[in-house]
Amino acid sequence: MTAISITPVVTKADRAAFVDLAYRLNAADPAWVPPLRMEAMELVTPGKNPFFEHADVQLFLARRDGKVVGRISAHIDHLAVAMDPVQGMGPGTGNWGLLEAEDQATATALIARAEDWLREKGMNRVLAPLSMSIWEEPGQLTKGFDHAPTVMMGHQPERYNTWIKALGYLPAKTLKTFELDITKPFPPLIQRIVASGEKNQRIHIRNVDRSKFASEAALILDILNDAWSDNWGFVPFTDTEIGYAGKKFKPIVREDLIMVAEYDGEPVAFMMTLPDLNEAIKPMGGKLFPFNWIKLLRWLNKPRVRTMRVPLMGVRKKLQSSRLASQLAFMMIEYIRRNSVERYGATRGEIGWILEDNQGMVAIADAIDSHVNKEYEIYQKGL
Incomplete structure (x- = not known):
């Protein structure tokens, strides 16, 4: 299989490709709700989303043979880093989120790159996925794949859960809806x-x-x-x-x-x-x-x-x-x-x-x- 290249999002075209990928990869999922594109773009754009005012954020794209096959965000919320570690975040804790990948190899490469970026920034622990703030769409869906999410709730394929756990991730907290x-x-x-x-x-x-x-x-x-x-x-x-x-x-x-x-x-x-x-x-x-x-x-x-x-x-x-x-x-x-x-x-x-x-x-x-x-x-x- 052709090698996967992981590159940072730099240009407007990169950012557009980052947003567009979710629509392509989730098109066949009857439970997925396509967000309004303008809002999806706003979420990942500095100057639009105030999360960027207190966070370092790097978006990455995965390509194979020139085709975009995956994406991920890596981020450090400085307000979260300043919290008491007893509350889950705290010093040294970074995050990744907004994961989309065509296959497990791509997801593995993207998560590894996000982890490397967090290490380079001095982080020693990761809580994920958070897309991107805890107040936005936290967590990987593990139950309820068969029906659409309500407003402001995430929806990810079940296979992502398997891929994440295969990389040594352990449960930190379960979030439930009733x-x-x-x-x-x-x-x-x-x-x-x-x-x-x-x-x-x-x-x-x-x-x-x-x-x-x-x-x-x-x-x-x-x-x-x-x-x-x-x-x-x-x-x-x-x-x-x-x-x-x-x-x-x-x-x-x-x-x-x-x-x-x-x-x-x-x-x-x-x-x-x-x-x-x-x-x-x-x-x-x-x-x-x-x-x-x-x-x-x-x-x-x-x-x-x-x-x-x-x-x-x-x-x-x-x-x-x-x-x-x-x-x-x-x-x-x-x-x-x-x-x-x-x-x-x-x-x-x-x-x-x-x-x-x-x-x-x-x-x-x-x-x-x-x-x-x-x-x-x-x-x-x-x-």
Whole structure:
């Protein structure tokens, strides 16, 4: 077999080839959702994605006989490196992600090159795959290959998992998503907890105010940074990332699908739910033009979806592990469940990702009769 050459992405043409490869290699997978090409390009472009402001990133292409047959990103998130090692990242930890490869030999060569680059930068450990931030699409899919991912979740072929483990990578953390039928009322115990909260005058659950989008986004991310700050893999959002996330989410944000819980007038918890944009864009093949942009605008104006995804929720640390925290969570979940069914025609909910050992969130998922539908593995290896 002809030798594989691995070269860094340098030119605009290289970057375009890096993005294009995913569409070719995954075209035959009925569960894969082609991302909008403009967003896929933005993800890997300095000056567009604020991740580059606090990370060193190198993209690589693999070629055989001049044909692009694979790709990978290698990156060092300096905010992650500065975290306590107990939380999974920490000094000396680099990452790779965005792996696509025609065959195992190509994947092996790409991962080796990414590891070499990380060593050259002084890293002694790798957590992977992360594509590219922990907040974007972390982990390699290991369960749930037969159905499409929801918005902002990854989807990789099962063979990649085998190839990664063959190189000495060991599990570091499992991420899970839970699905449930939201047309059915929650169990009686949960209904009683919600009803009790509604009688408590110190509790107020409200929708976000879209007319104050910037301040509401900042509030939610402030709660998030506090609520998740002790979690495995946590990396704080920067001000630039907060603005970027707000701009990115705004078209699919619905006031009645994002709740803020206040206790004695203080915002202490939130739950963000998004209509599954992937249902709308999957048939588009990553292209908005010439006519798909019209279809997307119509959908954004009045989304009708099967699935709602809960990508983020959090309770301030001072309330965590309390009965109040669970009560606030159940109240927000119930109100959003009702709105999702009555106003958007949704029948299915997906919660996650959730860390496998996040006992509080797993308990909430179990209490509302949801079950694990997908699992993603983040692997580790010494360099």
